[in-house]
Amino acid sequence: MPRLATTSDVFNAVAEPQRRIILELLARGERPVNDIAEILHITQPQASKHLRVLRAVQLVHMRVHGQQRLYRLQGDGLKPMHDWVAHFTHFWNASFDRLDTYLADLQTKESGHDPLP
Amino acid sequence: MPRLATTSDVFNAVAEPQRRIILELLARGERPVNDIAEILHITQPQASKHLRVLRAVQLVHMRVHGQQRLYRLQGDGLKPMHDWVAHFTHFWNASFDRLDTYLADLQTKESGHDPLP
């Protein structure tokens, strides 16, 4: 199973730092491509390419406005990622419950590992 | 700015589907390498390589137990990712506040985009 294409997997699309920065920028409002390129200090073609990837995975939405293409964040595209990470939150959120710590300690003491449920 | 190495960036390490599955598995408890390989239907070297990446970004912890190497999830390694995604939660969580929808509508009506704050 090779790594999924950046254009088909949100996790992979967001693995590129510049694209994360673009999303952060667009979270503050709609922007044309040249603005994005300038602000991120990248060339216009690079910006266009990153935006293409983000559009492919539905993380941004484009609309035509004269010669400009205005890009807007489509935040709900990040929901799958949020949901996945949320499964692990209790591993660093001690107040959630103490079951995990208990299990971890138990395993360490027994020097074994548990079977699949 | 090239893509960061899988061994140095959590986002990138987790961009690989198999590694996400490994993390999900380890969330249920500590496991030796061969178990992981069997359960995921991958070869042992592949499992070892994926675990190496996950260890490099501190997402798993290994301890020696006889001939076995037991891997355990280090969930807090996902916190940076969680925090980043959390910035965007209100984009699909309508009850959070209505400012974003308001701004989006405003932009559409004005057919313009807003300046940087």
Add this chain to the structure above:
DNA sequence: GTCTTATATGCTGTTATGGGAATATATCAA
């Protein structure tokens, strides 16, 4: 010691990626 089990590492080939530069397309203005 040898043999076996468990895991890690090395090597090779293929592929996708991102950058750079040039060019194509689109829209508006004159």
Add this chain to the structure above:
DNA sequence: TTGATATATTCCCATAACAGCATATAAGAC
């Protein structure tokens, strides 16, 4: 129409990633 601005696309190159397979290391059993 021609020209200017905004954006997209194409081509080439370097690199890193992953899979597959062989091999090395480590630890226990005998």
